[in-house]
Amino acid sequence: MTYVIAEPCIDVMDKACIEECPVDCIYEGRRMLYIHPDECVDCGACEPVCPVEAIFYEDDLPAEWAHYVTVNADFFDDLGSPGGAAKTGPVDKDHSHVARHGAG
Structure with missing residues (x-):
């Protein structure tokens, strides 16, 4: 099990969660x-600081956002496990579901 970021984060990206994450995942x-x-240690530090309540423990995801387990995992198909977001920096892509979200 892991924590998952869901739809409320799209186009918000407050990043308070990044500052709280002790493992940079x-x-x-x-x-x-x-x-x-694979890098998340399930500490939960990110969840309470999210201003749009987009972070959920995998088992607690609302049904309408259950597919975000796959969205989060699939985002790393090309990246693999780089071992830390700080050294990777922003990635110039999104999961296809996120990329087309809100598109007419």
């Missing part, structure tokens, strides 16, 4: 942030 895409499922 929250990565920045173009339109939202993503938690690396």
Whole structure:
């Protein structure tokens, strides 16, 4: 199990969660942030600081956002496990679901 960032983060990216994450597992895409499922240690430090309540423990995701487990995991298909978002920096892409979110 891991923490997951869901739809409320799209186009917000407050980044308070990044500052709280002790293992640097929250990565920045173009339109939202993503938690690396293999790097997350399930500490929960990120969840209470999210101003839009977009972070959920995987088992607590609302049903309408359940697919964000896959969205977060699939974001790392090309990146692998870089071992820290700070050294990676912003990633110039999003998961296809996020990229097309809100598109007419």
